[in-house]
Amino acid sequence: MATAEREILTLSEVAEYLKVAERTIYRLAGARKLPAFKVGGAWRFSRAEIDEWIKRQTTAASSSHKPPGVRRK
DSSP: OOOGGOOOHHHHEEEHHSSSHHHHHHHHHHHHHHEEEEEEEHHHHEEHHHHHHHHHHHHHHTTTOOOOTOOOO
């Protein structure tokens, strides 16, 4: 059995993992906004890279929010 850091997921597994439609994963992978690679024409995803992507998305989202009362120049 593969460890989580070496685990390879299918498109449908990533969609289930992220709780989104398969079409959303397909679009993100095709636009290179989600780390992915193709094997024989089918998208595959490293669970470790998806987890890192989630962390980056969370960091980017939280850093774009400013505290109340703070104005950007």
